Amino acid sequence: MRVNADPTQLTAQLRAQLRDYISHTGAINSTLKDINEIQTELDQKPITLVKGRLDKTYDVLGEQATEEIRRLDMAIETLDALMALQSAAAADVVGAANKRSGQNPKKRKADGSSAAGSPAPSAAPSPLPTYSSRAGSPATTAAPFARSSSAKPPPPILPSQPIPIAAQPTPIAPALPLASQQPKKPTAKGRKEALQSQLPLKPGRSIVVRQSKKNVPGDNTAGDWILGRIITCIQGDKNRYAVEDVDYDPANPTPEGGKWNTTLKSIIPLPDKTDEKTYPEHAYPPGTPVLALYPETTSFYRAFVEAGPVAIMTGSGKNKLRERVYKLKFDDDGDVVRDVPVELVVESP
16 A cells, blocks of 8 residues: 555545444444344254355354454555554754754763664554573673564554454554553552552562672673562562572573572562553653563663553564554663563653
């Protein structure tokens, strides 16, 4: 499909595509109703009299589902083009401002090379169970796993329209309240109460944890925040835990073998997709300092919220998944905006 380059035309085109999608959803609902009515006839008539009509109706439903996906893809393509124009315009404004003020973007590494390595700005985030080697800095990390080449946000679905059975999305993390609707920041008391309700932390729980101080001589990463996992609660004490580094490399051994004991002061629990109570009550508004997993590493760094949470599409075909992310700017990473899943972003300690 040829996409226009004018924002006004793109907006009108997207609206028309969404109206078509909603209209098509109504046709699918009508077909589903027909199928249900035919199914009820099976209790009253021989299957030979009903099977033919039922098969034909299912064929129609399959064609409608395929058409629905096509219309969604067209709308997503238009939305991508519109977002690209907005990003380009924003980049021009920032570049002009830097030029006027004489400022140079910060570099993540002392040698001036890119901190990201392979990830592109706002690239689709990696799934939580897969991590690349930390190697002390995200700048020196290669990307050993495949990443989606296009992260497409889904078009909005009006609440009054039911989602067809054939196009129901995979369940995702609970939606956080929009930052614009929740301007109040979480209080220290609220954070403490939320944490206490989750204790003791269960074995296997993903956490942000301070790197053990017992490192290999010459290693300056002690005290850094990394991605870890709870092994067990020590002797029933809710404040003491055995933890492990999810990225421990036996080829570079440490005295503790990637496992050590620590206290709750050095642990920040990450939200658990299976339990909505582990998510913060409020979305982080733009400008909020946070601690977030730098893409394609297992290290957490200070960043600032630019926008979010927003939904993006990852994967392709039948493997498409919808994921909620924050758009962040990391310290010493210039003006690059990166997508990080909400499950890998916590308030800065």
